Amino acid sequence: MRLLRRLGWILTGLAAALLALTFWTARSGDPALFPPRDADAVGVALVSHGWHSGLVLRREDLTGEGTGTALRNLATRFRAYDALEFGWGEARFYRATPTLAAFDWRLALAALFTPGGSDGVI
Structure with missing residues (x-):
């Protein structure tokens, strides 16, 4: 009985310490962390299919300068589709x-x- 009581106090102390650390280290987000929305922004959707997830991009976002030859070739190959999913x-x-x-x-x-x-x- 004494061992269980002691174990209970230890677990309670650990939980209290974890809770205190959570509040002590909490910080608000930095709004300057991300760039402002503008015309150059590219929308990316994260989708879930149960066991698998993927990133969906509009096909036209993969055809511009700076996207690289491989992505431009993919965009050309799948030109019949509005969006491409990468899993x-x-x-x-x-x-x-x-x-x-x-x-x-x-x-x-x-x-x-x-x-x-x-x-x-x-």
Whole structure:
């Protein structure tokens, strides 16, 4: 009983210390951190498909100067679409798991524990 009481006090003290540190280190955001919105801004949407997420950009934003040859080639290749989504991950898991019902533990573990050891997909 004495051990449980002591453990309770230790856990309470740790929780109080964590809470105090949270308030002590809290800072408000810096509005000058991000540049102002203007005509040169590029909108990026983050989308979720359950197991996978991706970034969506308007195709026309990938055709301007400074975007690089590879992105301009992608924009040209997919010119029939208004927007392009970029996702990433281990190729077999990414393609084989569009829904939760298609989830395969073996593929998930292989994707998780063999970084760089298998083909990726973007």
